[in-house]
Amino acid sequence: MLRGSAGEQVLTSRPASGLCIGGVTPFTSIDFPGALAAVVFVQGCPWRCRYCHNPHLQARGGPAGSDWPTFAAWLCRRAGLIDAVVFSGGEPTLDPALPAAAAAVRALGFRVGLHTAGIYPQRLAALLPVLDWVGLDVKAALANDRAYDDLTGRPGSVRGPRAALDLLLTGAVDFECRTTAHPALLDDTALLALAGSLAEAGVSRYAVQLCRPTPGSMLPPVDRDYPAAATLQALDAMFAGFAFRRGD
Ligand code: SF4
Numbered sequence: 172m173l174r175g176s177a178g179e180q181v182l183t184s185r186p187a188s189g190l191c192i193g194g195v196t197p198f199t200s201i202d203f204p205g206a207l208a209a210v211v212f213v214q215g216c217p218w219r220c221r222y223c224h225n226p227h228l229q230a231r232g233g234p235a236g237s238d239w240p241t242f243a244a245w246l247c248r249r250a251g252l253i254d255a256v257v258f259s260g261g262e263p264t265l266d267p268a269l270p271a272a273a274a275a276v277r278a279l280g281f282r283v284g285l286h287t288a289g290i291y292p293q294r295l296a297a298l299l300p301v302l303d304w305v306g307l308d309v310k311a312a313l314a315n316d317r318a319y320d321d322l323t324g325r326p327g328s329v330r331g332p333r334a335a336l337d338l339l340l341t342g343a344v345d346f347e348c349r350t351t352a353h354p355a356l357l358d359d360t361a362l363l364a365l366a367g368s369l370a371e372a373g374v375s376r377y378a379v380q381l382c383r384p385t386p387g388s389m390l391p392p393v394d395r396d397y398p399a400a401a402t403l404q405a406l407d408a409m410f411a412g413f414a415f416r417r418g419d
Pocket of ligand 1: 219220224225226229262288
């Protein structure tokens with residue numbers, strides 16, 4: 172049995188029309204490896220990560236950026252122009268309409284990607300049959316409960332991503348683990364230890380995404396020499412696929 176975050180419930184699915192969309196990126200080549208994709212940002216997240224790049228998506232009742240019928244009609248006109256749709260957030264598995272939305276995207280002939288922090292592993296398990304790729308956010312060492320809680324602002328938060336990774340490692344859906352890195356939260360030594368534990372667990376694709384503090388963030392800008400070149404080389408040697416995303 173999967174053990175997720177405290178309070179995880181298996182939700183009753185809702186129609187795709189109920190998906191709470193905070194925004195849409197119509198075209199990206201970097202959010203689903205090897206595919207041209209649109210990104211749907213689902214509104215709502217129960218965590219409060221110190222570096223969150225999308226704080227406007229945290230509140231479930233935030234301003235709507237689009238609605239499903241409008242998006243679905245637009246997507247029908249994208250056939251042949253894009254390959255995939257990625258559901259991101261926020262935490263998209265929070266939304267009970269996600270399974271129906273993902274299935275609808277599949278039925279239109281597009282591949283389906285998911286960005287998740289692994290907060291609700293049981294919901295991820297139920298979604299896997301309609302997913303083609305998952306980007307699992309690993310925020311800190313999965314053996315370090317305290318580091319996870321400090322970063323997410325939520326006690327017991329590591330249980331979800333731990334179970335989500337187990338699920339992905341034993342499943343058939345392509346996935347990547349990714350870490351948003353800032354030297355004040357994860358120095359080079361900690362980053363290498365985190366990556367090493369993932370490689371040891373059997374993860375073959377890993378990405379480091381540099382944290383870009385939002386205006387008003389308590390975190391300082393990141394120097395160009397983080398992570399060190401030697402750290403990047405070591406990370407590259409650990410995985411069959413490694414990517415460093417500076418974001419500029
Ligand atoms: S899990 Fe993602 S969306 Fe939620 S607070 Fe953390 S960084 Fe923001």
